[in-house]
Amino acid sequence: GVKVAGLYTNGEREFAVYNSRGHEAYHKSSEVSFSITVQGEDSSGYTAFFDENIERLDLEKEYEGAFKKQELGKNPKEVEPGIYKVILEPVALSNLLLFLYMQMDARAADEGRSFFSGKIGKKIFNELVNLYIDPYSKVNPAIPFDGEGFPLGYINLIDRGVAKSLICDRYWAKKTGRKPTGRPFFFNMDDGQIDVEDLIKEVDRGILVTRFWYIRYVDQKSITVTGMTRDGTFMIEDGKIAYGTKNMRFNESVVNVLKNVLKLGKGKRVGVEYWGSGANYIPTALVSEFNFSSKTKF
Numbered sequence: 001g002v003k004v005a006g007l008y009t010n011g012e013r014e015f016a017v018y019n020s021r022g023h024e025a026y027h028k029s030s031e032v033s034f035s036i037t038v039q040g041e042d043s044s045g046y047t048a049f050f051d052e053n054i055e056r057l058d059l060e061k062e063y064e065g066a067f068k069k070q071e072l073g074k075n076p077k078e079v080e081p082g083i084y085k086v087i088l089e090p091v092a093l094s095n096l097l098l099f100l101y102m103q104m105d106a107r108a109a110d111e112g113r114s115f116f117s118g119k120i121g122k123k124i125f126n127e128l129v130n131l132y133i134d135p136y137s138k139v140n141p142a143i144p145f146d147g148e149g150f151p152l153g154y155i156n157l158i159d160r161g162v163a164k165s166l167i168c169d170r171y172w173a174k175k176t177g178r179k180p181t182g183r184p185f186f187f188n189m190d191d192g193q194i195d196v197e198d199l200i201k202e203v204d205r206g207i208l209v210t211r212f213w214y215i216r217y218v219d220q221k222s223i224t225v226t227g228m229t230r231d232g233t234f235m236i237e238d239g240k241i242a243y244g245t246k247n248m249r250f251n252e253s254v255v256n257v258l259k260n261v262l263k264l265g266k267g268k269r270v271g272v273e274y275w276g277s278g279a280n281y282i283p284t285a286l287v288s289e290f291n292f293s294s295k296t297k298f
Helices: 059-072 090-101 106-110 170-176 196-201 254-259
Strands: 003-018 024-039 044-051 082-088 131-133 155-159 205-219 224-237 240-244 248-253 261-271 279-295
Touching: 024 059, 044 059, 044 205, 044 224, 044 261, 059 224, 059 240, 082 090, 082 196, 090 205, 090 224, 090 254, 090 261, 090 279, 106 170, 196 240, 196 261, 196 279, 205 248, 248 254, 254 261, 254 279
Parallel strands: 082 205
Antiparallel strands: 003 024, 024 044, 082 279, 131 155, 205 224, 224 240, 224 248, 248 279, 261 279
């Protein structure tokens, strides 16, 4: 048998900002968030869903996805650490991109504390990489103002691999003569039109990752982070899932991950529980090199 656990929220959310100077900002939206973990004796699987419309939530599909990963992962094998080609599913890539986004702060860059110091206008990543803010996006509509009630618009952060702009709050904008951007709770990355099954077919030998956890900075200036895989990690051989692997620790720069993107697959909305509400829109990514630094016993 298996154990099943999950989280489900559904309802209307109201977000309002009022201050003593008469500024008012108010937004009302619906939200449904669902995640499920299926735990077997020595393997587990995970899926997640986020949308405004509960009618789009297919509980059977979500359960079957998590159950299938748990089944594929039975009798997992230890894999030696090293550099592997990887497929990062949207939740896994979103886990990493959070640490990149936290470095995209204009003040930190101006003061030399960020990877992006002196890099605006320079091509840094693969040209497939486009990262942006857009509260009116059709794929990921969001609250159109930040926690201070400042209105949010389109912000082009990375365009075809080129760093274009950074997040600049009102204080630093006034101090440096810039236009403030506000501080959005979310971000989007352009996806491709390839199903994950077709990405798998292109990998001779590599690893598929469902998601990460226990992620921490190793070095903020290079955006190097460490963490562990969980809930569905698989060895790919000759274009097919060969077997489940025991979880692995990684030590990798998110910058290098985006430099080494080979192809992008279809995206999905990934809930951002750490900021209280909303979602990021993130693709699946096929990456040529990813450093797994050690193995585990589970």
